[in-house]
Amino acid sequence: MRIGPRFVSVLRATIGPLAAAAAGVSVVLAIVLTDHDAGARSAFDSSYGYDRTWNAALRMVRVDMNFKVTEKDEQNGYLIFEYKTAETNNKPSSGSMELVRSKDPDQPVHVIVQLTEMPRYHEQVMLDSLARKMRQEYGDPPAHPPHPVTPPDAGSD
Numbered sequence: 001m002r003i004g005p006r007f008v009s010v011l012r013a014t015i016g017p018l019a020a021a022a023a024g025v026s027v028v029l030a031i032v033l034t035d036h037d038a039g040a041r042s043a044f045d046s047s048y049g050y051d052r053t054w055n056a057a058l059r060m061v062r063v064d065m066n067f068k069v070t071e072k073d074e075q076n077g078y079l080i081f082e083y084k085t086a087e088t089n090n091k092p093s094s095g096s097m098e099l100v101r102s103k104d105p106d107q108p109v110h111v112i113v114q115l116t117e118m119p120r121y122h123e124q125v126m127l128d129s130l131a132r133k134m135r136q137e138y139g140d141p142p143a144h145p146p147h148p149v150t151p152p153d154a155g156s157d
Helices: 005-038 052-064 120-138
Strands: 042-046 069-073 078-083 093-100 109-114
Touching: 005 069, 005 120, 042 120, 052 069, 052 093, 052 109, 052 120
Parallel strands: none
Antiparallel strands: 042 109, 069 078, 078 093, 093 109
């Protein structure tokens, strides 16, 4: 059986749009499925110490941003609050901020913000605001002494 050029051109015309549509659906699914996880949390390291970072974070959320704090635990280092923005017509969504202490007191405090219902840039804006607030209120972050370097062992003679 011989396939004619007309059949080949019809086949190409049919498969081309189907392949393009399948590729487009694949790209959209990849974006949708990874966007939520990719935007789930943002973080930065604060060199100001736990107490200063906690105080600045709590004041920023409660006073500066006027969000309702629904739960807080200074000992364990977390705040849960109602996040509101003009983009959602001030409809509140859940937000959290976690402060993770390092085992070494000279190491920075890891600050994590999660706004699961919002795009990631909202989390980054909050972190940038916290960093700016601490710099304005406390000045430049304290310099931590460098870790001492132990010279290599010379070995035995």
